[in-house]
Amino acid sequence: MEAVAKLRNVPTSPRKMRLVAGLVRGKSVTRALGLLKFEANSGAEKIEKLLLSALANWQQKNEDERIEDANLYIKEIFVDEGRQLKRLRPAPQGRGHRIRKRSNHVTIIIDSKVEAIGSRQGLKDAAAKLETAPAATPAAEEAPTKKPARRSTKKADTQTAADATE
Numbered sequence: 001m002e003a004v005a006k007l008r009n010v011p012t013s014p015r016k017m018r019l020v021a022g023l024v025r026g027k028s029v030t031r032a033l034g035l036l037k038f039e040a041n042s043g044a045e046k047i048e049k050l051l052l053s054a055l056a057n058w059q060q061k062n063e064d065e066r067i068e069d070a071n072l073y074i075k076e077i078f079v080d081e082g083r084q085l086k087r088l089r090p091a092p093q094g095r096g097h098r099i100r101k102r103s104n105h106v107t108i109i110i111d112s113k114v115e116a117i118g119s120r121q122g123l124k125d126a127a128a129k130l131e132t133a134p135a136a137t138p139a140a141e142e143a144p145t146k147k148p149a150r151r152s153t154k155k156a157d158t159q160t161a162a163d164a165t166e
Contacts, residue, residue, distance in 0.1 A: 002075060002111040003058035007050045009082050010043075014104040017043040017079045021106065029055060029072040029110060047077075047106065054110045075111040079104050 010017065020043040024032035029051065036048035051074070059067060082103035088096035 001058070001061055002109055003054050003061055004107065004109050005050050005054035005057055006108075007046060007106040009103050010046055010106060011101070011103050012043055012046075013102040014079050014081050016041065017047070017104050017106060020044050020047050021077045021079050024051075024074055025077050027074055028113075029067075029074065032074055047108070050106055050108055051110075054108050058110055070112040071114075072110050073113050074108065076109040077107070079106050081105075 020036070020039065020041050023039065023044075024035055024047065027035070032051060033048060036044045036051065055067065055072070058070075058072065062070070082105050084103070085101040087099040087101060089099050091097045
């Protein structure tokens with residue numbers, strides 16, 4: 001069961017926030033929290049807080065399960081552009097340079113990872129796929145391959161040209 005948390009209108013440029021989001025994408029929740037705690041980037045604090053919020057949302061949906069046993073990971077994290085505040089900074093000769101104060105929206109989705117590789121059901125599914133796969137025809141495998149035609153040598157070409165002139 002997945003849980004979603006959103007953080008809107010964060011006063012940081014989306015590019016800076018995407019660097020941090022890419023750092024934790026696809027990682028387990030415990031590993032991501034450890035990475036974000038010691039990351040120097042300013043967006044790491046906000047994403048860490050958002051991840052904790054998503055974790056609380058997941059816990060509220062699944063009250064009977066323990067977080068440690070759920071094997072949670074970050075299924076999806078993306079950063080969208082938010083509103084831009086446009087300001088003017090004084091420039092020489094009475095002009096004004098435009099300053100764009102960017103913001104972003106961060107969405108994080110966490111889910112529990114199901115490991116079917118070692119389970120009995122996973123082995124049964126793999127065996128069923130092998131049985132239903134079409135078998136290769138033995139005639140196609142035994143057919144002899146045709147060798148490419150042999151090229152004539154230069155000497156043989158000159159002899160045939162000499163014979164043609166006589």
